[in-house]
Amino acid sequence: MNKKIIIRTLEKIALYMELQAENPFKVSAFRKAAAALEADERSLSEIDDITAIKGIGKGTAAVILELMETGVSSTLKELEKMVPKGLIPLMKLPGLGGKKLAKLYQELNIVDTDSLKAACEAGRVRELAGFAAKTEEKILKELETFGSRKERLPIWQLEPAVLEINELLASLPEVEKFSVAGSFRRVAETSKDIDFIVATSDYEIVREAILTRLVILETIAAGDTKVSVILDRDEPVSVDFRLVKSEEYATALHHFTGSKDHNVRMRQLAKSMGKKISEYGVEQEDGSIVTFETEEQFFAHFDLPFIPPTVRESGKELDRLDELDHLVNLEDIVSDLHMHTTWSDGAHSVSEMGQALIAKGYTHAVITDHSQYLKVANGLTPERLQQQKLDIYAFNETNPDFCLYHGTEMDILPDGTLDFDDEVLKELDFVIASIHSSFTQSQDKIMARLKTAVEHPYVHMIAHPTGRIVGERGGYEPDVPLLIEWAAQHGKILELNANPYRLDLCIEHLQLAMEHNVPIAINTDAHAIDQLRFMEIGVKYAQKAWLKKELIVNTWSKEQFEAFITKNK
DNA sequence: GCCGTTTTCGGCCCGACTGTTTTCAGTCG
Numbered sequence: 177m178n179k180k181i182i183i184r185t186l187e188k189i190a191l192y193m194e195l196q197a198e199n200p201f202k203v204s205a206f207r208k209a210a211a212a213l214e215a216d217e218r219s220l221s222e223i224d225d226i227t228a229i230k231g232i233g234k235g236t237a238a239v240i241l242e243l244m245e246t247g248v249s250s251t252l253k254e255l256e257k258m259v260p261k262g263l264i265p266l267m268k269l270p271g272l273g274g275k276k277l278a279k280l281y282q283e284l285n286i287v288d289t290d291s292l293k294a295a296c297e298a299g300r301v302r303e304l305a306g307f308a309a310k311t312e313e314k315i316l317k318e319l320e321t322f323g324s325r326k327e328r329l330p331i332w333q334l335e336p337a338v339l340e341i342n343e344l345l346a347s348l349p350e351v352e353k354f355s356v357a358g359s360f361r362r363v364a365e366t367s368k369d370i371d372f373i374v375a376t377s378d379y380e381i382v383r384e385a386i387l388t389r390l391v392i393l394e395t396i397a398a399g400d401t402k403v404s405v406i407l408d409r410d411e412p413v414s415v416d417f418r419l420v421k422s423e424e425y426a427t428a429l430h431h432f433t434g435s436k437d438h439n440v441r442m443r444q445l446a447k448s449m450g451k452k453i454s455e456y457g458v459e460q461e462d463g464s465i466v467t468f469e470t471e472e473q474f475f476a477h478f479d480l481p482f483i484p485p486t487v488r489e490s491g492k493e494l495d496r497l498d499e500l501d502h503l504v505n506l507e508d509i510v511s512d513l514h515m516h517t518t519w520s521d522g523a524h525s526v527s528e529m530g531q532a533l534i535a536k537g538y539t540h541a542v543i544t545d546h547s548q549y550l551k552v553a554n555g556l557t558p559e560r561l562q563q564q565k566l567d568i569y570a571f572n573e574t575n576p577d578f579c580l581y582h583g584t585e586m587d588i589l590p591d592g593t594l595d596f597d598d599e600v601l602k603e604l605d606f607v608i609a610s611i612h613s614s615f616t617q618s619q620d621k622i623m624a625r626l627k628t629a630v631e632h633p634y635v636h637m638i639a640h641p642t643g644r645i646v647g648e649r650g651g652y653e654p655d656v657p658l659l660i661e662w663a664a665q666h667g668k669i670l671e672l673n674a675n676p677y678r679l680d681l682c683i684e685h686l687q688l689a690m691e692h693n694v695p696i697a698i699n700t701d702a703h704a705i706d707q708l709r710f711m712e713i714g715v716k717y718a719q720k721a722w723l724k725k726e727l728i729v730n731t732w733s734k735e736q737f738e739a740f741i742t743k744n745k
Numbered sequence: 746g747c748c749g750t751t752t753t754c755g756g757c758c759c760g761a762c763t764g765t766t767t768t769c770a771g772t773c774g
Contacts, residue, residue: 199746201746201747201756201757202747204746205757206746208747209746231747232747233746233747233748234746235746235747236746270773271763271764271772272771272772274772275770276772305765306764306766306770307764308766310763310764311763311765314764368774369774371774399763400762402762416774418761431760431774432774434774439759452759453758455759455761
C-alpha cells in the first residue's frame with residue numbers, strides 16, 4: 177500500500193465527514209492524522225507502531241491498518257454511500273462549506289452543480305433557514321465561473337501584482353508600514369491569493385485608496401480591518417488586505433505570513449509558557465497584551481531567534497534553530513553569474529548592466545550572452561564573442577573596484593555536442609552550458625547531452641538544469657539525482673535560476689545537491705536591469721531548501737571565485 | 746477523533762466578515 181493513498185484516503189474521509197456536518201474537531205482529527213503521516217519521513221514498512229505518531233490514535237490507526245491489509249477503507253465506503261460524489265467539488269464554491277452543503281443536500285436533495293443551479297433558479301434555496309436571496313444570487317454568480325478559474329497562481333504571475341500594490345501602499349502617507357504576507361512572502365511556488373498587512377491609523381482613507389486605485393474585478397469583502405478583492409489581471413488575482421494599528425503590525429504580519437502549521441506550533445509554544453498568541457499581540461498570564469515593533473522582537477519574546485518567513489512551513493523549523501545562522505541572506509550575495517545584454521537578447525548594454533550591478537553592491541559578475549546556435553536570441557558567433565570581450569574589458573577599465581567577467585551561456589546542442597570549440601571556450605572566464613532545444617528527447621538522450629557538458633573541463637556550470645516553468649511545464653525531465661552525482665564528481669556548479677518562471681533546481685533537488693556538496697549558484701538570468709531584482713526571490717527560495725551559504729557560489733569573494741574558474745585552465 | 750505534569754473529560758488557534766439574524770452561525774484564512 178502506497179503511503180500517499182493512505183494520506184489521500186484520510187483526507188477524503190475528512191471531506192465526506194464535513195459534508196455530513198460532522199463535529200469539526202473530528203473532521204480536523206482526520207486531516208491532522210493525514211498531515212502527521214505525511215510529515216513522518218519513514219516509509220510505511222519502517223513504522224511499527226502507527227499510533228505512536230502524534231495525531232494518530234485508535235480511530236485513524238484502524239483506518240490506516242485496514243487500508244494496509246485490504247487496500248480499501250470501509251469507513252470511506254460507508255461515507256460514500258451516504259454522500260453523493262457530486263457534492264465534493266461544491267466544497268470549493270466560495271461561501272459554501274460542509275454545513276451549508278449538508279443542508280442543501282438534506283433539504284433540497286442537491287447533489288451536484290446542476291441540481292444546485294436549478295434549485296437557485298427556482299428560488300428554492302432562499303426559502304431555507306440560514307439562506308436568503310443574497311446567498312442564492314451569490315451561488316448563481318459563482319457557478320458561472322466555477323471550474324474555469326485557476327485555483328493557485330504561480331509566483332511569477334503574482335509578483336507583478338505584488339509590485340503594483342507595493343507601489344500604491346508606498347505612495348499613501350496614511351500607511352505607516354506595510355508588507356506582503358502569506359505564502360507569497362514565504363516564496364511558495366504557487367499561491368491561492370496575496371495577503372497584505374498594512375499599519376495605519378486611518379482605515380477609511382486606506383480602504384478607499386485600495387478600492388479605487390487598484391483595478392478591481394470584484395470586491396469580496398470591505399470591512400473595517402479587512403478588505404478582500406479580486407484584481408482584474410490576465411488571470412484574476414485575489415488579494416486580502418488586513419488593516420491594523422501600528423503596534424499590532426508585527427504580530428499581524430507574523431500571523432498572516434503563516435504557515436498554518438508554523439502558527440499552530442508557535443501557539444502551542446506560547447500556551448506552554450502560559451501565553452496566548454493572536455494576530456494583535458501576545459496575551460500574558462495576567463491578561464495583559466504585549467505588542468512588538470518587529471517580528472524579531474516577537475520571536476525574542478519566546479526566546480527564539482528570528483525565523484525567516486521562507487522556512488516557516490511544517491513547524492519543524494523550531495527544531496532546527498541552530499541551522500538558521502547558515503542560511504543565505506541577500507546581504508551575503510556579492511555576485512550574479514548569469515545575465516544577458518544587447519549583444520544577444522538582453523535589453524541593456526554591457527555598461528548599463530555593469531552599472532546596475534555596482535549599484536546592487538556586488539563585487540563581481542559575469543556577462544553570459546547566448547551562443548550562436550540560439551539564433552532567435554541573436555546568439556554570439558566566436559567573432560562577436562571576441563568583440564564583446566573588448567566591450568567588457570573597457571567597462572572594467574573605467575570601473576576598477578568592480579570586476580565584470582566574460583562568459584557565455586552556451587547551448588548544449590540536440591546532438592549532444594557543445595556550441596563552441598575548446599579554442600573559443602578557453603578564452604572565456606566563465607562557461608555556462610544549458611539546454612534550450614529538443615526538450616522532448618528521451619531521458620537517456622537528455623542525460624547524454626548533460627553528461628558531455630558536465631564532463632567538459634572548460635564548462636563551469638549547468639544553468640536551469642530542468643528547464644521547467646513553475647506551474648506550466650515540467651521541462652526536459654532529466655535524472656536530476658544522477659546529474660547531481662556527476663556535478664559532484666567533476667566539481668561543477670549547478671544553478672538555482674532565480675527567475676520566478678524557473679526556480680530550478682527545485683527544493684528537493686537543492687537539498688540533494690547540498691548532501692553531495694555540489695556548489696550552487698543563484699543567478700537572475702536577467703535580460704534587463706529590473707530583472708536583477710530576482711536575486712531576492714532566488715535567495716529566499718534557497719532558504720526554503722535550508723541551503724548552507726558556504727555552498728552558494730554568489731557568496732564567495734572575488735578571490736574565491738577566481739580560484740574556482742581558473743582551476744582547469 | 747486526539748490528547749494529557751492543568752491528564753480520562755473537556756478543549757481542540759483565533760478572530761473578521763457576511764448574511765442571516767436581532768445575537769449569531771457559517772465560512773475563511
